[in-house]
Amino acid sequence: MDDFxxxxxxMIAAWHGVTAPNEQGRRLADDLQGIIRNFARLRGTxxxxxxxxxxxxxxxxxxxxx
Amino acid sequence: xxxxxALSLTEAAEAVCTGQATSRALLDACWxxxxxxxxAINATIWLDRAGAEAAADAADAAVRAGKSLGRPLGKLHGVxxxxxxxxxxxxxxxxxxxxxxxxxxxxxxxxxxxxxxEAGAYSFGGLNMSEFAxxxxxxxxxxxxxxxxxxxSHITGGSSSGSGAAVAARMSYAALGSDTGxxxxxPAAACGVTGIKPTQTRVSRYGVMPLSFSHDNVGPLARxxxxxxxxxxxxxxxxxxxLTSAHEPVPDYEAALDGDLRGMRxxxxxxxxLDGADAPVLAAMEAAAxxxxxxxxxxxxxxxxxxxxxxxxxxxxSRVEAATIHAQWMRDDPxxxxxxxxxxxxxxxxxxxxxxxxxxxxxxPILKAFAADVFSQVDVLLNPTIRTCLPTLEETDxxxxxxxxxxxxxxxxxxxxxxxxxxxxxxxxxxxxxPNGLPIGLQIAGRPFAEARILKxxxxxxxxxxxxxxxxxVLA
Numbered sequence: 001m002d003d004f005x006x007x008x009x010x011m012i013a014a015w016h017g018v019t020a021p022n023e024q025g026r027r028l029a030d031d032l033q034g035i036i037r038n039f040a041r042l043r044g045t046x047x048x049x050x051x052x053x054x055x056x057x058x059x060x061x062x063x064x065x066x
Numbered sequence: 067x068x069x070x071x072a073l074s075l076t077e078a079a080e081a082v083c084t085g086q087a088t089s090r091a092l093l094d095a096c097w098x099x100x101x102x103x104x105x106a107i108n109a110t111i112w113l114d115r116a117g118a119e120a121a122a123d124a125a126d127a128a129v130r131a132g133k134s135l136g137r138p139l140g141k142l143h144g145v146x147x148x149x150x151x152x153x154x155x156x157x158x159x160x161x162x163x164x165x166x167x168x169x170x171x172x173x174x175x176x177x178x179x180x181x182x183x184e185a186g187a188y189s190f191g192g193l194n195m196s197e198f199a200x201x202x203x204x205x206x207x208x209x210x211x212x213x214x215x216x217x218x219s220h221i222t223g224g225s226s227s228g229s230g231a232a233v234a235a236r237m238s239y240a241a242l243g244s245d246t247g248x249x250x251x252x253p254a255a256a257c258g259v260t261g262i263k264p265t266q267t268r269v270s271r272y273g274v275m276p277l278s279f280s281h282d283n284v285g286p287l288a289r290x291x292x293x294x295x296x297x298x299x300x301x302x303x304x305x306x307x308x309l310t311s312a313h314e315p316v317p318d319y320e321a322a323l324d325g326d327l328r329g330m331r332x333x334x335x336x337x338x339x340l341d342g343a344d345a346p347v348l349a350a351m352e353a354a355a356x357x358x359x360x361x362x363x364x365x366x367x368x369x370x371x372x373x374x375x376x377x378x379x380x381x382x383x384s385r386v387e388a389a390t391i392h393a394q395w396m397r398d399d400p401x402x403x404x405x406x407x408x409x410x411x412x413x414x415x416x417x418x419x420x421x422x423x424x425x426x427x428x429x430x431p432i433l434k435a436f437a438a439d440v441f442s443q444v445d446v447l448l449n450p451t452i453r454t455c456l457p458t459l460e461e462t463d464x465x466x467x468x469x470x471x472x473x474x475x476x477x478x479x480x481x482x483x484x485x486x487x488x489x490x491x492x493x494x495x496x497x498x499x500x501p502n503g504l505p506i507g508l509q510i511a512g513r514p515f516a517e518a519r520i521l522k523x524x525x526x527x528x529x530x531x532x533x534x535x536x537x538x539x540v541l542a
Contacts, residue, residue: 012415016393021400024409024464032413038378039421046375046428046435054430059267059312059489059514062437 005030071095072537075145075239075293076320079186082129082144089125089144093118093190096146096237103235103540107213109228110237111151111192112159118146118190125186141300143186149242150226151192152199152275153179162275163195163225165208166395166402176273177308178242178284178301185300190238193228199244199277200388200407201225202252202479203462207404211459215257215538216504219458223256223478225249229287230257234538240288240297244274246281247384248451248482251494254287255451255507258496260524260534261287262294263482265514266489267312269298270305278387279310280426281380281486290534291495291524295319298517314515322518323525328362330523333444338373339481339509343453350498350506351450354527358448361526368447371439372432373484379425379432380487386422389414406464433488433514441513446523451494451507453481481509491517495524496533505533 008029012018020026051057060066070092073081081087097115104110125144132139152162154172161167179189194212196204204212204227212227214220215235222231226243230253233241243250245263254261262285269284276282286297302316334355340348355365389396389411396415400408440447454477461467462475485492490511497508508527512520528534 008413008416012412016397016415018393018396018400018412018415020412021396021403021408022405024405025412028409029413029416032416035378035382035417038374039382042375042378046372046431048424049427049431051430054427055433055489056267056312056430058430058433058437059265060314062433062441063314063513063515064519 002030004033008032071099071236074289076296078239079142079145082125083139085129089122089146090119092144093122093146096190099235099541100237103215103237106218106540107215107231107235108210109194109212109231109235110148111161111194111209111228113191114158115190118188121188122146125188140184140186141296142182145187145239146190147187147240148191148193148232148238149179149189150195150229150244152195152244153242154273155179155189159192161192161209163197163199163206163209164403166399168208172273174273177270177305178274181301182297193232193241195227196225197404197407198392199225199246199249199275200410202248203459203475204253205404205459205463207465213459214456214504215540217502217539220456220504221256221459221462221478223252226253226287230254230259230261233257233259233287233289235540240286240293242284243287245283245285245486246277247486248479250285250287251451251482251492251507251509252479254494256456256505258505258533258536258538259287259289260291260294260493260495261285262298262493262517262521263485263491264298264302264517265491267310268314268491268515268517269301270308270311272305272307276391278384280383280387283486291493291521291528292320292323294493295323295521317518319518319521322522324522325361325526325529327358327523327526330363330446331444332358332363332365332523333368333440333447334365335447335449336367336369338370339449340453342477343450344455346455346498346500347450347453347506351448351508354497354508355448357527357530358523360530366444368440368443372436375428375432376484376487379428380483382417382421382425383487385414386417404465429487436488437513445512446520447511449481449509451481451509452478455500455502456504485511489514491515491520493520493524495527497527498533
């Protein structure tokens, strides 16, 4: 088991009291490394939105005739 | 098959209200097809036959009383339906497709079914679904896999598997599904029926089992776009019990269905949605575009912006919310879930909160940027609902499947998930039959609250084609 998966399982158990239900869960937890890479690639590409309810506002702002 | 079961929902409602058919006769037609098809497709989890027959008789009595007293009848008067088994009804079972809720009986009724009842409809059962709405295929270890009415070895699509199968097999005139990453559109595509995911916030979710609060949507599967328009007109609109529902006025969706597509700008996505698409699926979509062009639509190619961000952020939001909702059961009884369901939820607990908040905070700006780019060029987007020809249950069995299963499993919903993060409305209609005899779905998406426009395009397509009227072999 690699260090990332060991640390991930320990963190989930400590913070949530949940243990890996099966090997599929462990494998998918290990795959989180890909999500971290994807997330890192997106850094700086889109500004952080400070306003509350921004998504609901965007729905209104982008509808027909808005 | 009886003629009454062949009616669309709007035709069935008309038949009852004008006295051409009784509600009881419609219900009997549904029972006949249930007895014929359900042993092969396993679309229902429970039935309330006595309750439905009483409701049918009451609907027929109301028609008789209405005639003498001049009372108006509801838009869905006397139409029997069954729904995905995750809509709460006081005193009736609601399994959510899981052993964990096998004995759950809600004490209150969801807003959408209350509104449908007010419009004259009644429900006769709970339909099969993926466990807790968490799979795009229709596998279910507790209640058995739902099977495709066109070929029982193939998937129905999910998670609203029973909704797609029951409507296709003419066991129900329509059925509610739910859509968090394609769960209305996928079974609509796989079973050859019509299904619409409305704009996020368009329909109340009060009394509906949650999977991901940010991405969950309620909507109908039915035989035609007009049927979907009818149901949406009943269930859409603000609900004081669900403060996330929009105050946006509900238009007359059926009035928009005029078949006139002159000047409508339709964009076929050049990349992303077509990556790895099978040739028969591409051919069906191109043929559908020609049909729409024949009604005056202007077809063009378009590149979609920001899809990597949509995919990454959307995946984080769904994973974290599902994991949070299921945390207690995942602590107490994780083995009660199907292995792939608990396995897929597990990593959600490791995603840091800042990732989740950042993913949510990006949603508004991404929608604005996407809409500014895309909807300045086109009015609606066109793409296959499922990129590939429909796989079999065995090929997508995450718990027991052969090598490559996960790739095929994820490919099923690849073309739907983006519209959940973006919050856009999207509809799937049947646009062809693949070489294995299974339906092919065409997805039409539009701006926020543009349900009338995408229904109009879908209806125009169905005016010139007959795929939506084809009867699956299970009824032969």
